[in-house]
Amino acid sequence: MVSDIVHGLARTHHAYDDSMLRELARLLNSALLPEFSRYRSQLSTLDVSEKEDKTLLTEADLHIEALIIEAVRSIDSNAWIVAEESGNTDATPAIGTERPNRAWIIDPIDGTAEFVRPDRREFCAVVCLLEQGEPVGSFVLAPELGSARSPLAVLTDVATGRVSVNGETAAPARLREGRPHASVTRSAGSAPRPFEAVMRNAGYTLKTGTTSQTIDMIRTAIDVSQLSDLPLPSFELFARKRQKLWDGAAGLCMGAALGLTRVDLRGNPRTPFDLALLHEVEPTLDSTVMGAPEAVRWFLEIQ
Secondary structure, three states: OHHHHOOOOOOEOOOOOHHHHHHHHHHHHHHHHHHHHHHHOOHHHOOEEEOOOOOEEEHHHHHHHHHHHHHHHHHEOOOOEEEOOOEEOOOOOOEOEOOOOEEEEEEEEEOHHHHOOOOOOOOEEEEEEEEOOEEEEEEEEEOOOOHHHOOEEEEEEOOOOEEEEOOEEOOEOOOOOOOOEEEEEEOOOOOOOHHHHHHHHOOOEEEEEOOOHHHHHHHHHEOOOOOOOOOOOOOOEEEEEEEEHHHHHHHHHHHHHOOOEEEOOOOOEOOOOOHHHHHOOOOEEEEEEEEOHHHHHHHHHOO
């Protein structure tokens, strides 16, 4: 359990610094990887249900979320936590108060539909730390995304502008010459949007099927093509309507660290997040666009 692993860590931090995220990353690597492995070995008997929004919920989501919350509380005992499955914690500040200094956004498994299929690997656990509504640090653990199904642990610190993978500084997204890629995912069964034809005519290869939005945003920020044996080229652009906060917060954090443009479809800055959004039962961003500045400008023009 997390409580056994956490022995020796500082119990409470009164101000954010990058050591907080490094401690959390070490803790979650140790706590979560065995649990992911255990659940993945038992997929045939896993309890799986469908939520109102048609996304999947498994017993693994609930257990992984509980472990992440325990780990967060071990380094921030008064944490305000906004988690996908359990919602806001008792530490939730009232609307009308000042924006809180710190909030933790948690998605235990982003890409649950991938997680429940033994042949798929694009799923991850996500934690993002907000200060005054701005993402300042994040940790993403993709247990099987690396070569030979090895884990990729992505740690971001906005203050230093550093994104690391498994402890090594990550290379920025490497864009292919000639035919750029873009993640413009939409719900299964939904009709193609007019801009898709425009983008294809302009030479883009489009990813329209949803796997893990967080992993797509990672691929927009950094180059993971040399770290995985899956075909994972970098994206020049990520765009999504009606994006749930826990699917986007860590990706926006990476974009902030690396100086990517991060806006909504009207061109307004995507952060900071306001208190009312964080109070929603299912916090949802009306739209998110992130990528190279020139690509984002062009995309907004063709809407």
